[in-house]
Amino acid sequence: MSISQEKIKQLKQKANEIRRTVIETLVNAGSGHTAGPLGTADIFAYLFFHALNHDPKKPDWSERDRLIVSNGHICPVLYAAMAQAGYFPVRDLIKGLRKFGSPFQGHPQRKFLPVLETSSGPLGEGLSQAAGMALAERMSDIRRFDGCLTSSKLFFCILSDAELQEGNIWEAIMFANKEQLGNLIAIVDRNKIQIGGFTEKIMPLEPLREKWEAFNWHTAEINGHDFQELDEAISAAKEFSTKPSVIIAHTIPGKSVKEFENKPEWHGRAPSKEEGEKALKELQ
């Protein structure tokens, strides 16, 4: 059961719209993170327009899949994907990011935007929460007479690569294995940069896949801009009912705007008006 070419074309278009919204939003905000949101736009397009079982018209629908964005600083892409999916108007987002009183706080905060699954920003905390949710779901679940679980809810957690330097993450990785959380799927944005430079220079993460494997997770390593590979990896992850899965998605930070690609300095910077206009031209 593979993803159709038509669907891929549609997702590419959505990713482009998300990237455009990210740029417009950041320019208007005057500050924020650029590299991560552009780098993960394809992953967010795939999740919001293909993988997630959700309903933007009923955001509190109890049977929805949960998406925990642990690296809250990439929230421009989360907000942009949610806006494109219909959770709130795109123009509200463009006007509101990082503005006083706005639902679109500098880092995600549920109090201001209740459709979020959690507030985040301080790194290394999302996987514990996603694991707690996945466990709570399994505990509440009742087995049907045929032995199948009544729930097929999935718990996705987006992680940055650099946040794997936090000890809390590895506590959560151990825990998810112990509890055999097959309903938990982590996606690591392996863009190899962090605020102070390249990850392998600041604090090497490699061999990254082997580390997760040693903790007994099902692992996959893919090109995070390839919808076919994303789809295959997620489909495979769903097959593991007693093993959590991690997808290490190699991405290009700042993807699709040549000026921003692969440069750590764009981790925590927003484009100026001119830089934004140039970027939007590239994204036509």
Added chain:
Amino acid sequence: MTNQQPKLKSTRAGFGEGLVLAGEKDKRVVALTADLKESVCMSVFAEKFPERFIEVGVAEQNLAGVASGMAAMGKIPFIGSFAIFSPGRNWEQIRTTICYNNQPVKIIGSHAGLSASADGGSHQMLEDIALTRVLPNMIVLSPCDAIEAKKATVAAAAINKPVYIRLSRAETPIITSEETPFEIGKAEMVFEAKKPKVGIIATGPILHKALIAAKELSESGVTVSVMNLATIKPLDEKVVIKLAKETGAIVTVEEHQIAGGMGSAVAELLAQKEPVPIEFVGVRDQFGQTGTYEELLNLYGLSVLKIKQAVRRVMKKKG
């Protein structure tokens, strides 16, 4: 108060009983620990409700985050460890994942104060009231005996907010009875003198020493009233102000650093609403050490004698 030897029981034991009651009442109640099931008295709950008990290993940061996630899915998680590790080690996880999200996780800090006495200063926790009461959305409870700890636990499960419950390992006197009222946010006058000259406000098991001090002072003609402040946050402002008005002088008593503790909370209120002289009985900017519980209480000035001295000092300040 009588001269009979009081019955001794730890507040952690009272919590253990309360947790079972809360679990019986509401199947959403779950308990998690970071490898301290016995020490935080979760064993009975774990035996009774094995499917609702979760062991996370020695990982307090994950303990807080997992509980937050479970609360987001409708559970009422109690997380238990030594207070030094939770909320000590995992304070920022509690702040961000629990309080910032306003998730109804109950943080159980056992071995608080000097009660991890033989373990030494590394394991004693004299800073937890300060750490928790500064967090928005957090409720801070500090029961005075095992019976009150049991009631506090049941009440915490029923309130849809993050709660910190401060517990002691030490076997301390039972002061209250099953009939004593307990309500989150309500302070109780436990010893009332006619025309009191000083009001003592105490929290936790050290309330017992405050009561002995009050009794001995009354016998020598110094009238004092004693308040049990089991809820440190939200503070029962009306009752605290009333006591300050009535007495014109306050002594606070707690097994905690003076900086940032219950006395600080009382002082913040009274400085604004009813300025009166205050004396603080607590630990003065020091770490603990190994000893018996009583040896340590005496060393750090948490004794009946020191409470009486504080009362006499504050009376002089009244002029």
